[in-house]
Amino acid sequence: MPELPEVETVRRQIEPLIADREVVDVQVGWERTLGGLSPRAFGRAVIGARFAAARRHGKQMYLDLVDDDRVHRGHLFVHLRMTGRLEVGDATGATPWDRVVFTLDDGRLLRFIDPRKFGRVLFVREATDILSALGPEPISADYDVDRFAADLRGRRRRIKSLLLDQAFLAGLGNIYVDEALFLARIHPLTPADRIRGQRARRLHTAMREVLEAAIASDGSSFDAFYRTPEGKAGCYQDAHQVYGRSGSPCPRCETTIRRILIDQRSSCFCPRCQPRPRRG
């Protein structure tokens, strides 16, 4: 469940399920999920701590850990990557893909499940260790159109690549970039610094609208792996205009939606609504 709206959905659902619970044990099924820390050291860092707030920046979710006196202990950074999932349940919920399982003080289990093993569960003392590498949140109040337009200035990269770059802007992935570019009527290969004025405004608005609408729908989920912690599927996939729709008619003009590769990712767009930028 991996872009900003899906992560936000997980954050909202997981927070009340683990708030104020103490970690009494940890089992690690796949060491690399910990990103270099040994299971022993990870257990030492986490056991005895209590979960507090669940936060998010971009696609990065982080769970605050405090000691009994509510003093800061650190954070658990959870990145779902392609197939990661969080669930709270009991032993009957075990799966072949349990990578990290926390036993809570009420006997329930918090599992990080991840078939493809790309996901990460990192313990860090200071959140800035991770957050400093990330760009701004696209839906925050201070990320206004002037800031966005200024950030585009002087960037010659293709707009799709730039929007996928988490150091530029944190949270968009393949689905929501394609959707936002369609709404803004901008071709994905357009050099970023050619997007100014009205078009920059359109793109800024489109990104925020797509993300907000997807959050309101609990994100997108189109196969059995993508489930929220409450076991439900999001429904924003029903609202996709171009993503995953190559060969189908454009919802605005009926032209056949095309698929090209950019950064080795499928990129879907309407060749009529999103005309290729003229050179020169």
Place this chain on the structure above:
DNA sequence: CCCCGAACCTGTATGC
């Protein structure tokens, strides 16, 4: 700075 390809992994869908 920018682009590309490969790597990290497993599951599913499709075609022969």
Place this chain on the structure above:
DNA sequence: TGCATACAGGTTCGGG
């Protein structure tokens, strides 16, 4: 049925 190939919501690395 079996086997091969392509593809998937992400990120990071090395090389040109």
